[in-house]
Structure formats: structure tokens, C-alpha cells
Amino acid sequence: MILKLAYLNLFRNKRRALSTGLAICIGFVGLNLLGAYIYRVKKALDTTSVYSALHGHVKIFKQDSLVQFALKPKKFIFQKNEIDQIEQIFSEFPEIEYTGKNINRAGLLSNGKISHPILFYSFEPTIYARSLTQPDITNWAKDWVLPSQFKNVEIFKNNNDVMSVTPKIADIMSLKYPLNENESLQLAGRSLDGDLNAVNLELGAEHTTGLQFLEDTLVLVPLAKVQELLGTDGAESISVYLKPNTPLAEFKKSLDQKLDGLAFKVDSYNYYDEKINAVYLGTIGFLVVMGAFFVFLIGTAVSLTIVNSLTMGIIERTREIGTLYAVGFKKREVIKLFIYENIILCGLAILVGVVLSFLFASLVNSLDIRFTPPSVTGKIQFRLVWNFTIALTVAAFTLTLTLISSFIVMKNKSKIKLIDLLNDSGA
Amino acid sequence: MQNVVDIKNVFKSYQLGSTEVHALRGLSLQIKKGEFAALIGASGSGKTTLLNLVGCLDNADRGDILIENVHVQDLSEDEKSDLRNQKIGFIFQSFNLIPVLNVYENVEIPLTIRTEVSAEERKAKVLSALKDVGLEEFVHHRPDQLSGGQRQRVAIARALVTEPSLILADEPTANLDSKTAHHIIDLMLELNKKRHMTFFFCTHDEKLMSRVERIVKIKDGVIEQE
Incomplete structure (x- = not known):
């Protein structure tokens, strides 16, 4: 009954429910598309770092080679026999697809x-x-x-x-x-x-x-x-390319354990390590900061809309809340009712938002918009890669935001005395 | 006969701006099971305050209030909610129906929070209550599709659906025309006789006063005469 009452209450003030739902929906679409863009850039950076820049997923150097190789290349280059020993270790890892040497x-x-x-x-x-x-x-x-x-x-x-x-x-x-x-x-x-x-x-x-x-x-x-x-047959570094879906952290841990057994010391780096790929970390860092800023802005806007809408709803229905208490509803049951209302509204807004964000991403991609990001050569496509996991994460975030916003409002409003609720003029 | 309500030396005051209003000043009163009692008094005499205290909608400053031998002052908020749900039915002057729910659902509301009542049992109780108030034909109507008298009947059905020990009514006929008010009074009397329910209500309505078995007059926060 509480669920049904919560659902029916959405149709009480349709215009307000619509505007609140729309705000949640736009917030969801905005966050989803922001996520889709960041996801696309991250995947492109991952791919270019591993394959185009030939870093591989893991890159192995002689210890301190990053600093010393330019000064003492002969000391810090892998000799042929050392490369053979490392490749012997590689043969123990079926998750390695291929390897490459670099100087x-x-x-x-x-x-x-x-x-x-x-x-x-x-x-x-x-x-x-x-x-x-x-x-x-x-x-x-x-x-x-x-x-x-x-x-x-x-x-x-x-x-x-x-x-x-x-x-x-x-x-x-x-x-x-x-x-x-x-x-x-x-x-x-x-x-x-x-x-x-x-x-x-x-x-x-x-x-x-x-x-x-x-x-x-x-x-x-x-x-x-x-x-x-x-004048060498050695290499400065060896790049390791993994098969798809190999868990990188686990692999690197196992590889490092094996590499520790070598007679010479080596350093290994993930492709996103700042020491070998500062551009990756800088770009991702920028995107994360930008993303967090937008999440904050959108989250605040959505949250304030919910708080405002819920507060208005409570003011209009003060006497009704009093009546529910009078017939035996407990505070938590009334709080639950209002939270359900917003969760249902949020759920509906998310459903519409999923469709809208998918359609918008498809439209943007079909328009083939190209632009030149800062410090980048050539134009790249402004692509929005709609992703279920991102949509699910944003949905969970939006629902949590709704839940928290609703709870805060209800917690404050539930402090009003029952007699004052019932005596409210309904204004 | 057993007391449903036992009020002993109750005081209640509240702030009205900068003025402290002493609404009840050591009031004592007993309501026996099956009584049909009216509380009358001038405006500001403490009628509604007394009704609110008996209905556990507000707390007394001092004194004892017992509902079926339970001290309401000792109860937590949740226990008071349970007491209201199980022992007390409310009929409000302006009906206080939930506009988005139909007649059936409005009457069902107090039972929905009772986990021990099965769905079948709940349905039977709701239909029985609606039959008692003569609204079995209107189960799917919304409050805004009903007349004032019908709305008050729904409110009465909602009050009696839990089979409470006591039904409290605050000016139940104040918003109704004369003919409808008579019908509502008839209905309340009929329920009092048929279901042996205890009614305690405040009123200004002469029609109602002339038909009750007990009139309690309150003046300046104390019972003046019976």
C-alpha cells in the first residue's frame, strides 16, 4: 500500500513531478554522456599507450635505467643473454600474447x-x-x-x-x-x-x-x-602485450615475483605509470578533475531540485502526514512513503534517461563531429561511447543522491509535532 | 462498567505567542465502554486539547491518562502509534481523506500497517466497515467524487475498520448541512448500538447534543458539569 500510495502521489502535482523528473533525467543524461566521453578517451589512451606507443601493458627496464640509460647506456641496456633469461620467464605466462624490444x-x-x-x-x-x-x-x-x-x-x-x-x-x-x-x-x-x-x-x-x-x-x-x-644486439626495454581481459595487476604481481629471481635487477612499469607515460596520467587526471567538477555541479543541481520538490510536497500535504500518524503510521513509515515517491520518480527518470542518452550518443556519433583537443595533433572524432556499466553506475549514483536528499528533508520535517501537522491549514 | 478512558488531574498549557495559555487545569474524567459521550464548551475551553490528549496526538504536562488501563505517558512514540492504530479511531471535522486513494483504499489505510492481518481478512474488514456506513457501492470512487456526507462516512469507516475501543471525533458534523449531519449522527448512534463502540466527541451542534446519552461540559480547562 505504501508503494502504491507513493506511486499515486506522483500524479498529485503532475507539473512538479514532471519538472523534478526532468531535472533528474537531464542530470542522469548529462552524467551518463560525460561518463561516455571520459570512457571513450580513457579507452583510446589505453589503446594508444599500449599499442601505438609500443609500451605494451607492462614495460621492463634494467633497474634505474629510466634515469641512467641516457648517461650510461652500455651499463643499463639488456644484453642478449639477459633478454633470453627474461623471455624464458615470459614463456611461463600463457596470458602474454607477444613481446617487443625497444631502444x-x-x-x-x-x-x-x-x-x-x-x-x-x-x-x-x-x-x-x-x-x-x-x-x-x-x-x-x-x-x-x-x-x-x-x-x-x-x-x-x-x-x-x-x-x-x-x-x-x-x-x-x-x-x-x-x-x-x-x-x-x-x-x-x-x-x-x-x-x-x-x-x-x-x-x-x-x-x-x-x-x-x-x-x-x-x-x-x-x-x-x-x-x-x-653497436649492440641488446635492448633498452621489453614491452609485454597481454591477451584480452587479462587482469593487469595480478599479472604484474606474478611477473615481478618471477623477475625478482633474476641475477640482475629490473624495474617494471604498467603502461599508465607516470614514469613512462606522463601524458596518460596528466590527461586522465584532467578528465577526472573535470568529471568530478561536473558530477559535483550536476549532483548539486539534482539534489537541490529533489529537496525543493520534496519540501513543497510536504508543505502541501502536512495535514495528510498528520492523518497518517493519527491512524497509526510510525515516523519511519511516513519517511519511507516520501522516499519511495522520489525513488519511483527517480527510477522513471533514469529509464527515460537511459533511452535519451543512448539516442543522443548515437546522434552525436553519426554526426561525426571532429575537433582538436589541446596539445594534440590532428582532429579526433567527438565520440560518446554509451556503456551499460557507466549507465548503471550513474543510475546508482543518482538513486543514492535521491535517497540521501529525500532522507535529509524527511528527517528534518519529521521533527514537527503531530498536533501541529494535523492543525496545519494546508497552505 | 470498565473505563475505556481514565483521566486524572491532567494539566496542559501551551505558548500562544508570548502568552502561556493554560488549556487544561487539573481535569479528571472517565469514559466507560460503550458510551456515546459529547464534550461541549465554549471556544477556547479546552475541548480539542482534551481530545488530542486522549487520542495520544499530544502530551499532557502533568496528570495521568489511561486508555484501557495503559498509561499513555509511559509509551514511546512508536508505542503510541500502535495504540492509536489498535485502540483509537479518529473522525476529523474536515474528513482528512487521502485524495489520491479511492474509498476502499482510504478505509484500508490503518490496516495496511498491521502485519498480523492477512490480505483476505483486511478485505473483509474494509468491506464490512463500508457496508456499515452504506458505501459499498462507492468503493472505487475518489474523495473528490463524493459529497460531504459521503466523505464523512468514509472517515467513519476508516475509524471503525480497526475495531477500536474508542472513536474520537472532533466536530464531526461541523462541515455538513443539517440533513447530512442528522444522517451522520444516526450512523454513529447505530454503530454505537450495533458494534458497542465507545464514542467521545466534541461538538457545538445542538442536534447532536440532543441525541447523546452523556454530555460533558468543559469550562476553563476543567469539567464544569455532566
Whole structure:
């Protein structure tokens, strides 16, 4: 009966119930779409960090290599036998899909006319190909990778001398499009022994770092060529790529235990670790702060609407509340009645909000709106990825907010004496 | 005969702005089981205050109030709610029906919080109460579809559906025309005889006063005469 009475009470003042429901619904849709946007950006960042930036899910370095490798590369590079030992450990983990070796160094890129200081990141063609063809890239970060990068996969497989430059570096060095494999470049740098060395490379591929501050700096060079330049068969780091749905924390814990048994000490980092991926943490941090700010704003607006609506409802029905007490209702039963009313209203608003947010997200995605986020190169699609878990979380948040708001109002109003409730004029 | 209400030396005062009003000044009164008693008195004499104290809607400052030998002062708020639900029925001057509920549901309301009453039992009690007040044809009507007299009948049915020991009524005929008021009085008398229910009500209505078996007159917060 209390539930039925709560439901019927919603139709008492339809306009107010509608406006309150609408406020809850808009709040829900707003939070849901904000969640959908943050979710999409997070997934895109996850994907690009793991696959495009070749960090893998976990990246392994020699201990202190992050700080010391630039100064003492010979000491902090993994030697071939050390890589073999680490790969032996990898073989004990069936959740590993594949691994890749990396070396990152500074050098000078020249085409005979223009020289340009760069950072070169190494890649293994097969690993690069495998990473760029991951389903996650297509699902989440297709517009975060240059379309030509997908074609480069075949070029790298067929020619071990081809390197990849960014459009910005191509512009700085007056490289002509289409980038031609026949155009040769020289990469100069110090070997691990400190000697000056250089290797010939061929042009033919381009990529984007996705970040403005790296677009005039970073080139991709096949690992074999980098090893030739540095005079080594080792690697600075090893990236571990996991099979889908592998719990990362558990895996890393197990891997670290095994790595502790090695004769040499290593450091391992998750792909989102600030030490190897400050951009990821900065971007997610910004989104979380922005999201929390909007959650606060929307939550406050929804909460105040509920408080206002409920207070008005109580004022209008003071004598009725008194009557319920008079016939034997206890305080908690009357509080329950009003809370039920708001929970039902909130539930209905959420149901409508689920449909609206889904339709709005579909509409925005179909419009293919593109924009350039701060510090990012190129335009990315403004995509809203509607997600059931996010909708459920936002629904739970909205319901909790409704419950708390209703409870606070009812708790205060239930302090009114019964006789005063019954004597109320109903104004 | 057993006392349903036993009031001993009750005091009650309240603040009206900066003035302290002494509504009851050591009032004592007994209402026996099955009585049909009217409380009369001038405006401000303490009628409604007394009715509110007997109905456990308000607390006395001093003195004892016993409902079927239960000291109401000793009860917690929840226990008073239970007492109101099980022992007392209320009939209000302005009916106090819940507008979104139909006649059946309005009458059912006090029983819905009784866990010991099954759904079938509840239905039987509600239909019986509605039959007693002659509204069995109107179960699906909403209060706004009823006349004043019919609404008061619903309120009476709601009061008697729990089969209380005592029915308290505050000016039950004040908002009704003369003919309807007579019908309501007839109905209350009939229920008093048929169900042996105790009625205690305050009124200004001469028609009602002429038909009750006991009149209690209150003046300045004490019983003046019976």
C-alpha cells in the first residue's frame, strides 16, 4: 500500500513531478554522456599507450635505467643473454600474447640538405604490424593513428631499412609527399661506447605521435637499424602485450615475483605509470578533475531540485502526514512513503534517461563531429561511447543522491509535532 | 462498567505567542465502554486539547491518562502509534481523506500497517466497515467524487475498520448541512448500538447534543458539569 500510495502521489502535482523528473533525467543524461566521453578517451589512451606507443601493458627496464640509460647506456641496456633469461620467464605466462624490444635515443636526422635533431624510437616491424592491427586500435583509436600508418605495416615488413617520420618533421626537412622509399636519410648518433656513428635509412612511412610537442621530435626506426647504430644486439626495454581481459595487476604481481629471481635487477612499469607515460596520467587526471567538477555541479543541481520538490510536497500535504500518524503510521513509515515517491520518480527518470542518452550518443556519433583537443595533433572524432556499466553506475549514483536528499528533508520535517501537522491549514 | 478512558488531574498549557495559555487545569474524567459521550464548551475551553490528549496526538504536562488501563505517558512514540492504530479511531471535522486513494483504499489505510492481518481478512474488514456506513457501492470512487456526507462516512469507516475501543471525533458534523449531519449522527448512534463502540466527541451542534446519552461540559480547562 505504501508503494502504491507513493506511486499515486506522483500524479498529485503532475507539473512538479514532471519538472523534478526532468531535472533528474537531464542530470542522469548529462552524467551518463560525460561518463561516455571520459570512457571513450580513457579507452583510446589505453589503446594508444599500449599499442601505438609500443609500451605494451607492462614495460621492463634494467633497474634505474629510466634515469641512467641516457648517461650510461652500455651499463643499463639488456644484453642478449639477459633478454633470453627474461623471455624464458615470459614463456611461463600463457596470458602474454607477444613481446617487443625497444631502444629510444637521441640523434641527428639528415637528408644531405637539412639536418634535424630528433628522438628515435625503435620498433620491430612484426611487433609494429601486430600492434597496429589489434582490434582495440580499430575500436577505440582509429582516428588517433594516421590512416597511412596502417599501410606502413606492409612497407616495414618488406623493407627493414624503412623509417617513419611525422608530417611535421617531413615539413621541417622539406621531404616531399608521397614519402618515397627511394629517398634516403642518415641517422647519426652515439654508439653505446660513445663513438659517433651513422646508419642509412629509407623514407617511405609516416606516423603521428598524437602530441604537438613530440611531432617535430620523434621518428620511428627499425630496431635492427638502431642496434646497428648503437653497436649492440641488446635492448633498452621489453614491452609485454597481454591477451584480452587479462587482469593487469595480478599479472604484474606474478611477473615481478618471477623477475625478482633474476641475477640482475629490473624495474617494471604498467603502461599508465607516470614514469613512462606522463601524458596518460596528466590527461586522465584532467578528465577526472573535470568529471568530478561536473558530477559535483550536476549532483548539486539534482539534489537541490529533489529537496525543493520534496519540501513543497510536504508543505502541501502536512495535514495528510498528520492523518497518517493519527491512524497509526510510525515516523519511519511516513519517511519511507516520501522516499519511495522520489525513488519511483527517480527510477522513471533514469529509464527515460537511459533511452535519451543512448539516442543522443548515437546522434552525436553519426554526426561525426571532429575537433582538436589541446596539445594534440590532428582532429579526433567527438565520440560518446554509451556503456551499460557507466549507465548503471550513474543510475546508482543518482538513486543514492535521491535517497540521501529525500532522507535529509524527511528527517528534518519529521521533527514537527503531530498536533501541529494535523492543525496545519494546508497552505 | 470498565473505563475505556481514565483521566486524572491532567494539566496542559501551551505558548500562544508570548502568552502561556493554560488549556487544561487539573481535569479528571472517565469514559466507560460503550458510551456515546459529547464534550461541549465554549471556544477556547479546552475541548480539542482534551481530545488530542486522549487520542495520544499530544502530551499532557502533568496528570495521568489511561486508555484501557495503559498509561499513555509511559509509551514511546512508536508505542503510541500502535495504540492509536489498535485502540483509537479518529473522525476529523474536515474528513482528512487521502485524495489520491479511492474509498476502499482510504478505509484500508490503518490496516495496511498491521502485519498480523492477512490480505483476505483486511478485505473483509474494509468491506464490512463500508457496508456499515452504506458505501459499498462507492468503493472505487475518489474523495473528490463524493459529497460531504459521503466523505464523512468514509472517515467513519476508516475509524471503525480497526475495531477500536474508542472513536474520537472532533466536530464531526461541523462541515455538513443539517440533513447530512442528522444522517451522520444516526450512523454513529447505530454503530454505537450495533458494534458497542465507545464514542467521545466534541461538538457545538445542538442536534447532536440532543441525541447523546452523556454530555460533558468543559469550562476553563476543567469539567464544569455532566
